[in-house]
Amino acid sequence: MFTLLGFVVIAVVLLGSAAFAVTRLNLIHAGLAFALTWLAVGAFYLWAGAEFVGLAQILVYVGAVSMVILFAVLLTQVRSAATSLPINLDDERRLGAGLITAGSAFGLLGAAILTGRPAAPAAPDRSLTAQELGTALMGPHVVALLVIGVLLTAVLIGAVLIAAPTDPEIVEDGP
């Protein structure tokens, strides 16, 4: 009973905040709503029994990615078009095409899920301790872990190189 209630609450918050966020024209409101969406995804992981993954999701997405998105919004905002961008015909056509594509994709996925072969019954109570996760990370998956470390270093350097001004004489003139 509590399991069902938790799932319903998580699903409503997840889809509601995502739908709220993707329809906002104000990007700051959208970014804050996306933080709520990612928090709900972390809550789903906690609810499903993957505690470590849920806390990592909250740390990485709610803590870091949403802050990076808010910083990018603030850095790229033009004052005249801050809140309401005009919607012209091209935008409306793309809106229609996007909604049709997403709706048909959802219909296809939903039909495939509901008519598919039922899965075998799972083990009744499955959870993953941090010790098991660490053993698996340091054992069979250690190469991937090292590659991820190298990747993150390269991404750090690359992002700084891309975003930094190429000419130190050029100073951003504010909006």
Next chain:
Amino acid sequence: MNVGWLEACLLLSAALFCLGLATALARGNAIMVLVGVELMLNAANLNFIAFWRWGPQPDATTGPIFVLFALAVAAAEAAVGLALVVALHRHRRSVKLQEARTLRG
């Protein structure tokens, strides 16, 4: 047709995926397109956890491990993508993807 936990979680992640898809296709702002891609990645991660929890394979830690690696890669992707958005804004004074049509800087 009985809807078990696995089907319910898969339907939830399908809905999240389609919201992300609609965002990435319909919004013109580069930041919103990136966030749409992030939503789709999150939907894929939901599927991994759902199959780990209610799937037929016992004693498999592969699902959560994959989600952890996908988290790291998604964070890296967000950092590089938003750096590209900032660079685009510096060159063109706009983050609308329709106005970024040339490869010249």
